[in-house]
Amino acid sequence: MISPTQILNWLAIGFEQPNGSLTEHFYYDKQNAEFFSILFTDYFILDEDLNLASNVTTNYSKQQENYIVSRIKRIEEDDPTIISIPRVTLEDRKDFMQQFADTLSDQKLVGILNQRIKNHHYNNKFDFYFGNEADELTKVKWEETKNMFLLQQAETFLNLNNINLDKTSLWLADADGSVSIDLTNENNAKNFKKIKLKKSWWKLW
Secondary structure, eight states, rough: OOOOOHHHHHHHHHSOOOOHHHHHHHEEEEETTTEEEEEGGGGGGGGSSSSSSTEESSSOOHHHHHHHHHHHHHHTTTTEEEEOOOOOOHHHHHHHHHHHHOOOHHHHHHHHHHHHHHHHOSSSSSSOOOOSOHHHHHHHHHHHHHHHHHHHHHHHHHTTTOOOGGOOOOOOSSOOOOOEOOOOOOTOOOOEEEEOOOOOTOOOO
């Protein structure tokens, strides 16, 4: 049983995804009061008519395949009951990172961080990539401050959409996102392309 706190932290993970990343998208289904995510590999399960493709095998159960197909169909059809979890914009990330840098007294470190903020790209993870130039206390302070910020973003999203976490659930696939596609050529020699992406990296702390 996944607790509301775990769902809140799952939401925070969704908010901090790189703006330019297509790897995984996070959603809320108002019909079922359920949060879920779709991997880019999941789209290979469908054919051009948005049905389960006949030349695809996955590590998902049949029930999970049907679930994913149904959700992707609704997303592609712009179902208003599917709400996309927004990511923190690049501008807001930079503003927050600058606010954090301004709290530090080590001017040498502040100069380094200012340059990293300037270079921060929409494909970058919401992080400073600290090296040896920062001590452990500063690294911990950043993680704690960032997590609080992300949780605030999640709370705002929940309030705006009138979502009560005590009445919601979170769908997690039992298997990873491994998809095998049969690319049979004219000589009937079967080749398989395997694309694999695990969902187990989630930190539901």
